Amino acid sequence: MVHADASNFEAGVSKAKAYEQILEQATALFDGQRNWVCNTANIASLLWHAFHSLPSPSCEVNWAGFYVLDKTVSKQLILGPFHGKVACQTIAFGRGVCGAAAQSGKTQLVPDVEQFPGHIACDDDSKSEIVVPIVKEGKVVAIIDIDCAVMQGFDEEDQQYLEKLAHLLAEACDW
């Protein structure tokens, strides 16, 4: 049975090890369960607890979650499961960091959100951000969005692991 212990990360764990645990837990969680809401809800929890087990800047993550394609409005994302403060409900493709990832299909690694053209200041506390598209059969179906309350919260290691997670999610869920 799924157990809350999956969200417990060892004290002093390295970022790589924490991500490896997320990928391992995700693979186990997705076995026999393809519902995207259920799966992204648990992954948002895993990401949140992993970041908060790590040293700064990772522990300064203040939002971790998902936006998915809005099936009622073309070229629009709509809020999915997350951990953090109340968030924007919809985001047009091309708007802000999330919209750029959705439109381009490419990860956006943003060390200082103030320098990003058209950044959406949903939470003034957010200083840096990484957004990784979830691409299924060449089409963006969702994005992983993570905000950090300090600048340069994310690096290439985050990008590498989050892209692995996005790939896993793309295949494991019915979007």
Add this chain to the structure above:
Amino acid sequence: MVHADASNFEAGVSKAKAYEQILEQATALFDGQRNWVCNTANIASLLWHAFHSLPSPSCEVNWAGFYVLDKTVSKQLILGPFHGKVACQTIAFGRGVCGAAAQSGKTQLVPDVEQFPGHIACDDDSKSEIVVPIVKEGKVVAIIDIDCAVMQGFDEEDQQYLEKLAHLLAEACDW
């Protein structure tokens, strides 16, 4: 625009005031947005931040979120958006506190989960629980589930306000 400030609750706020703020914010959030995933994701955030702004036992809440009807399996709930540690993916009607609420259509206010027949120990830290069904046209479409790490975490005031919230959610979302 929706702003993260909605999740900020004044220091020293009373439980009644915190719930009034949740209901007010929920009403504003649902205006023009009927997507249940988007709406429950933001409500889980509001609930989590409200509880953590209150004195004990409310601040000991360790899980706040939603299960919804699983459209692929009869008489089964499936995990929706939440804040807290990784959670059980599916729950059969009648099983544990959530299943009892789904089957009976009645709020389950459980001061000590160990005393509840068939309690699902997804997280050993959870000591008390309240589960409020979301009922649309006489049918349970989802439940609000909140766990607390101390016994007697919830009282009739929680029940009264969460039932108001459930009523609001029932009407405001397309389930």
